[in-house]
Amino acid sequence: MADDIHISVRSLVEYVYNSGSIDAHFRSQSTLADGIRIHQKIQKTYRDGDQKEVFLKTEIAYNGLTFIIDGRCDGLLFHDGNVTIDEIKSFTMPLDQVTGEGSPVHWAQANVYAYIYAKDHALPEISVQLTYVHIETEAKRYFNKKYTFSELELFVFKVVEGYAPYAQLQREHRNKRNESCTSLAFPFETYRAGQRKLAGGVYKSIIDGKNLFAKAPTGIGKTISTLFPAVKAMGEGQLNRMFYLTAKTITRTTAEEAFSKMRSCGLHLNAVTITAKDKVCFKEETKCQKDYCEFADGYYDRINDAVLDILTNETAMTREVIESYARKHTVCPFEFSLDLAYTVDAIICDYNYIFDPRVSLKRLFEVQKKTSILLVDEAHNLVDRGREMFSASLHKETFLQLKKDFKGVNKVIFEAASKLNASFISIKKIYGKNNEFILTHLDESFLEQLRQFIKDAEQGLQTDASQNLLEAYFMVNNFLKIVELLDEHYVIYGEKNKNDVIVKLFCMDPAKLLKQMGKGYSTKVLFSATLSPLPYYQDILGGEKEDYLLSIPSPFSKDQVDVFIKPLSTRFRDRERSKSPLVSIIQALTKKRPGNYLIFFPSYQYLLSVYEQFKEVNEETRTLIQTKGMSETEREEFLAAFKPEQNETLLGFAVLGGIFSEGVDLIGDRLNGVVVVGVGLPQLCFERDLIKDHFNHQGKNGYDYAYVYPGMNKVLQAGGRLIRSETDHGTIVLVDDRFLQKQYQMLLPQEWKQFTLI
Numbered sequence: 001m002a003d004d005i006h007i008s009v010r011s012l013v014e015y016v017y018n019s020g021s022i023d024a025h026f027r028s029q030s031t032l033a034d035g036i037r038i039h040q041k042i043q044k045t046y047r048d049g050d051q052k053e054v055f056l057k058t059e060i061a062y063n064g065l066t067f068i069i070d071g072r073c074d075g076l077l078f079h080d081g082n083v084t085i086d087e088i089k090s091f092t093m094p095l096d097q098v099t100g101e102g103s104p105v106h107w108a109q110a111n112v113y114a115y116i117y118a119k120d121h122a123l124p125e126i127s128v129q130l131t132y133v134h135i136e137t138e139a140k141r142y143f144n145k146k147y148t149f150s151e152l153e154l155f156v157f158k159v160v161e162g163y164a165p166y167a168q169l170q171r172e173h174r175n176k177r178n179e180s181c182t183s184l185a186f187p188f189e190t191y192r193a194g195q196r197k198l199a200g201g202v203y204k205s206i207i208d209g210k211n212l213f214a215k216a217p218t219g220i221g222k223t224i225s226t227l228f229p230a231v232k233a234m235g236e237g238q239l240n241r242m243f244y245l246t247a248k249t250i251t252r253t254t255a256e257e258a259f260s261k262m263r264s265c266g267l268h269l270n271a272v273t274i275t276a277k278d279k280v281c282f283k284e285e286t287k288c289q290k291d292y293c294e295f296a297d298g299y300y301d302r303i304n305d306a307v308l309d310i311l312t313n314e315t316a317m318t319r320e321v322i323e324s325y326a327r328k329h330t331v332c333p334f335e336f337s338l339d340l341a342y343t344v345d346a347i348i349c350d351y352n353y354i355f356d357p358r359v360s361l362k363r364l365f366e367v368q369k370k371t372s373i374l375l376v377d378e379a380h381n382l383v384d385r386g387r388e389m390f391s392a393s394l395h396k397e398t399f400l401q402l403k404k405d406f407k408g409v410n411k412v413i414f415e416a417a418s419k420l421n422a423s424f425i426s427i428k429k430i431y432g433k434n435n436e437f438i439l440t441h442l443d444e445s446f447l448e449q450l451r452q453f454i455k456d457a458e459q460g461l462q463t464d465a466s467q468n469l470l471e472a473y474f475m476v477n478n479f480l481k482i483v484e485l486l487d488e489h490y491v492i493y494g495e496k497n498k499n500d501v502i503v504k505l506f507c508m509d510p511a512k513l514l515k516q517m518g519k520g521y522s523t524k525v526l527f528s529a530t531l532s533p534l535p536y537y538q539d540i541l542g543g544e545k546e547d548y549l550l551s552i553p554s555p556f557s558k559d560q561v562d563v564f565i566k567p568l569s570t571r572f573r574d575r576e577r578s579k580s581p582l583v584s585i586i587q588a589l590t591k592k593r594p595g596n597y598l599i600f601f602p603s604y605q606y607l608l609s610v611y612e613q614f615k616e617v618n619e620e621t622r623t624l625i626q627t628k629g630m631s632e633t634e635r636e637e638f639l640a641a642f643k644p645e646q647n648e649t650l651l652g653f654a655v656l657g658g659i660f661s662e663g664v665d666l667i668g669d670r671l672n673g674v675v676v677v678g679v680g681l682p683q684l685c686f687e688r689d690l691i692k693d694h695f696n697h698q699g700k701n702g703y704d705y706a707y708v709y710p711g712m713n714k715v716l717q718a719g720g721r722l723i724r725s726e727t728d729h730g731t732i733v734l735v736d737d738r739f740l741q742k743q744y745q746m747l748l749p750q751e752w753k754q755f756t757l758i
Helices: 009-016 029-043 104-120 149-183 195-208 222-235 249-263 299-313 319-329 333-341 379-389 396-406 411-430 444-461 467-483 511-517 534-540 572-592 604-617 632-640 686-697 702-719
Strands: 004-008 051-062 065-079 082-091 125-134 140-148 212-215 241-246 271-273 346-350 372-376 392-395 436-439 490-497 500-507 523-528 548-551 561-566 596-601 622-625 650-655 673-677 730-735 755-757
Touching (some): 004 009, 029 065, 051 149, 065 104, 082 104, 104 149, 195 212, 195 222, 195 548, 212 534, 222 249, 299 333, 319 333, 379 500, 379 511, 379 523, 392 396, 396 467, 444 467, 467 500, 490 686, 534 702, 572 596, 572 673, 572 730, 604 622, 686 702, 702 730
Parallel strands (some): 241 346, 561 730, 596 650
Antiparallel strands (some): 051 065, 125 140, 392 500, 490 500
């Protein structure tokens, strides 16, 4: 129903008490695993007949709205004829700092549970208990109160009253949103070829509750083709929230523009863009400490007003808009965007906010996931990003530096770091013959040292805001989180690098964890122009047999592109003697077909060597070169140089798989040709060989999984920069003899297979 407001007890209390994370007063998210352990340990002490994790739900009518409030209380105790709600809270601060009668926000949460249970069971009175447990010592402190039902009823209605203005705003917005979604027409005069098929595939997936893997060609307008059907499904009540997940800033901008286009056609829908903390932080250093940052100090005293203000006045909550309101209300722009993510209709963000177990949006409850869709743009990037998110490493140098930092300063930290440094030295001695080596397991003593380090660092950080200690704390914490995920899809390996020793938990196959982190959402749509071969991506991105697969042929004419293959070896051993032929190929091409070209190389070193030789024989041709660590301004200047209708040739030398090989839109005469040097194979290395061996053992082609598919994806992305519309024309030159081999030919787009040998 439109007037129903469904909210969890936790979210209701957090909002009214301006508390953010309800446990933030006592412990950080970094100790959530310890918190779960403490909860379970306390619950095991319950007597026979007591209950744990009890689901409670009620409806409250208030001011024309019906609030559906639910949640799970930690414990329900039945002693001496009394019923007691038990709320367990773990903490890391010293026990003597838990003063007074406990936290008001914790009492509020427990009291709402008590009200629901007393109401359902017609109890005239009920007891409430707060159980505080110290994570390290497991010392306990109890607070007990007894309430009459009328006292609890009065309290809960006060809480609902505090939440009602926000709920009313959300109700009015949602009614407008649904009406506008229903009446919205496709925001362009016609569908491009392929667009209707993609939009239809997305819509059917939503209606059927299935996941979709879609290979859709570059230039057809994939963003609007995925967002529009999601918007229509939202108007029909099939969805309540959508996530548009991207890996690059430029694709986030494209999503913002698509929403803007639909708003100009009458859509009333609010969307927030989440930008990385280090990019939006207002301070010189990203230190979230109240004595350093005025935007963090008192954040929860001001955030509700900030949320109400921006939701009342804005629908497009881009980085610039969020920063403006954050300054107005003196709140952290990053945390502000995260809080908004739980209130808006659409969230544009990086993959990690959904898939990374260390930073995902943890307050998104299962009931909300069931009405949310994940739209995963450029999904081919999620393979390596998944491996990165599910892997973790530790460096010996980290603990050696802490030893030096805290010698004579903090004995506890010094000794904890010394023990870990010694453990790395021991690993180095055992495996000293090899630079890279497999560890069959992690010793329990080593893991215990890491756990003890976390406890010691938490205490140390209360008095010493050392950046090195803080970074080590997070690094160890992340490592321990990944330890809990270890299974047959992982390998533990070590690496010697001069005096440093690295221990890495490496996720070779991210499929299981990507599937697990995406579980519970209504629909997942993973799409890309280069999701080829589809069965490979379905396998490695956690797909299932019942998922829908969609492959849309290119709508562009074969006559729009001339493809040439030069069978020249660009293998590592042949690169030195390939330089002169490459220079000749580039010269001949630009002489016969002058214009703007991007030339992609498999490595930066190879690029530089060919570039230098080219400039020796051809100084007059205008060239640009991708450099390492280019700023956003430098990237924009590089692309801005590709202007239409230029009288002189322009050559942009870039790295295959780098910042200019995907997500770049140079329409018309801004780009006349692309040269791809090599088949893009990742450099032979220890990790890639581990991936190869892992999939070989599964009966799959490990070499294809580790090298060929990721490499050719880069080639397809680079070539995809050329034809972006029905009026584009141009030339693609593929330089490598392997492009003539069957396993590579099979991966080329159909429109590239009518090529000319040169």
